[in-house]
Amino acid sequence: MALAKRIIPCLDVTDGRVVKGINFLELRDAGDPVEIAKRYDDQGADELTFLDITASSDNRGLILHIIEQVASQVFIPLTVGGGVREVEDVRRLLNAGADKVSINTTAVLNPQVVQDAAARFGSQCIVVAIDAKKVDNQPFEWEVFTHGGRKATGLDAVKWAQHMVNLGAGELLVTSMDRDGTKIGFNNPLNRAISDAVDVPLIASGGVGNLQHLVDGVTIGGADAVLAASIFHYGEYTVQQAKEYMRDHKIEVRL
């Protein structure tokens, strides 16, 4: 099979800057979004994901400007998420140059937005982001959380994934809240359970600390794409190095 597994650097953006936190806290500045996007494109990134984590609604428009700038200089697929509340937000992001829009908290609060956006713009541009955490107070293993991991929903992450695909999600971005920022690797059992339960591609996210974690995400977790932030932002590895490592472990990549 010749389809390459994708490596997707993720840029958390707030107030026009890229930042990286640990367990969704302690944000550190990582640089200018356009410069970082160009660098990753040069290194051979397969796509880029921008997550707008701006807290105040005053500065939310900044992401549109960033996407416009990036989209006129970088010719690979761009996904944008964070703060998407209605179909109109999806339209604005697509018009700014996003190829896909990721919907997270709103998918839980108002699933109709996922359905309407998929019907209007096509499933290929609707990504549903699922933040999941292992729990022991529920009849299932992984629970969906919203609001950046602060609010429990009572939803089973695997069933929720299937429901989102039925509503029209064309791809799932699954983040393990237990792993995010920890550098101990993806939650592969979670990803495997969701990947096997749906027909659409799965992007694994949360916890990458070394290149073997990317390999495990694909071979053990069943991910079609792997997303990482800090290992790339701070120059520990280039995307090129990550791809060479994956290729050496018999994973198809674009080199």
Add this chain to the structure above:
Amino acid sequence: MTKIDIAVVDYGMGNLRSVSKAVEHVAHGKSVVVTSDASVIDKAERVVFPGQGAMPDCMRELDSRSLRGAVLHAAANKPFLGICIGMQLLFDHSEEGDTAGLGIFRGDVKRFAAHQVVNDEKLKIPHMGWNEVYQLTNGQAKPHALWQDIADATRFYHVHSYYAAPLDAAITVGETEYPERFCSVVAHNNIFATQFHVEKSAQAGLQLLRNFVYWKP
């Protein structure tokens, strides 16, 4: 009258910014316009015909803007590049919503079969990501002009659940494997059309666009 080098047809289906920016990036000094005006399409020297979303919606929107005639005229007369749904629309018919296409090429647009398993993993639909495109010469001495400076089996970015199956095998100049080989590029006279997104395929896509901008069919 202002000269229009390249018109990107806008019939309200999806964002054309990526397409126009990528064309501008390689078409130095040429005028690139995004338009839903038939007279602009008529005047343009060459035409890019993109498309996103569902094929029934695309056909409906194309007709609601009275652009069918201009698109057919361009496809018959000038360098014409179809992208994604803009390729699928050139065929007779699509299984997606049982939709009639523009009928320039004979054949059907079909959905990837569901529930296929390849190497113990489920085949995911949509087919999404970077896949190798195998260039076909169809008995010609050289590959098609738009393959110039692009190596065989170069990866391009695909996102789709449907693919075209031309009745005339001779128009297929590119194939992709998922899991069977399917037609991902057709060419005939002044028409070239790709299932994958040239505007999102990094350097390989820009090279193909550059080849189109200077193509003399």
